[in-house]
Amino acid sequence: MRNATLKSSLYLLVGISAAAWFSLAYFGGLDLSKIKDFLGLIPKVVSIDLLVVAWFVKWGWKLKVFRGWLVPFPNLNGSWVGSIYSDWKNPQTGEKPPPIPVMLTVNQSFFHISCVMRTSEMESSSYAEGFLIDPDRQIKNLAYSYTSKPRLSLNERSMPHDGTAAFKIIENPRKKLIGRYWTERLTKGEISLRYYSEEMLEDLPDDLDDHPVTENENRR
Template sequence: MRNVTVKSSLYLLVGISAVAWFSLAYFGGLDLSKVKDFFGLVPKVVTIDLLLVAVFVKLGWKLKLFRGWLVPFPDLNGSWLGYIYSDWKNPDTGEKPPPIPVMLTVNQSFFHISCMMCTSEMESSSYSEGFLIDPDRQIKNIAYSYTSKPRLSLSDRSIPHDGTAVFKIVEKPKQKLVGRYWTERLTKGEIVLQYHSKELLEELPEDLGEHPVTEHGNRR
């Protein structure tokens, strides 16, 4: 897929350059068969290319028009709300905790993406991120490694640690991120998130409501 988008990008850039070259020559009354006229347009064509690339990198890549053939990954910018289902067991009772309300904020550009997750007890930020996109194999994932920092008041039972999360990106019928995580503390679990808004919220909303129902109709 990556090779396809690279080829598409090159073909598109060559096409735009050709159109710019002939348009400038036509309206400028130049003869492209003359070396001086032909190469004299190079600075202007390069300027046009750079301007269009800048607009595309800033805004254009988000348009659905370019999805698939030119931009292989979706736009995940915004805040996602949901729940963590951890396999951690209380050493005193042997019971698992109830679903934990969680928020994921994604700050994405054409060249970069960062993920920050928070609950009422911790905040984690990514330091290595990447998409795993392969339409032929029906794979559309995002994965990232992160550092989690619990609140200082919880340092007696929870210490800073690293981990990795992998999410399946669901766009139809509703936007969701369904994934799993594991940490160096040997804990793991599942995370289910639904798209909330384009706004990057700075703290977890207090009104997430009851945790969702599973496919079998039972609350997790």
């Protein structure tokens, strides 16, 4: 897949360069059979190529027309909400918590992606990310490693830790991320998310339920 998209990128860039060369020559009344005229257009053609590449990297890659043959991965930018199903046991009760409301924000460009996951008790930030895309094998995954930082007031039962999350990307009929995670605390679980907004939200939306562990502790 990577080789295919690389070839497509090279062919497209060569095509754009050729079109720019002939267009500039035509409107400038130049003769490309003459070395002087041909080489004299190199700076202008390179400038056009750079502008096209800059546009594509900034905005163009998000267009559906480029998906598959030129851009192998989906656009995940925005906010996702859902639930964490953890096997962590509360040291005070010895019980697993009910599903934990969670929000994931994804900041993605053509060359980079970063993920921040938030609950009302913690925030985790990715530091190593990557896609695994193989249409022939029907594989479309996102995985990242992260550092989780719970609120300082929760240090007695929830210490900072690292972990890894892996998601299956679902685009039809609705955008979802279904995955699992595991941590150096030897906890693991599942995560189910649905696409919520194009906005990069910085706090949990009001329609998301409270954290079940915090809620139970506040009732005591």
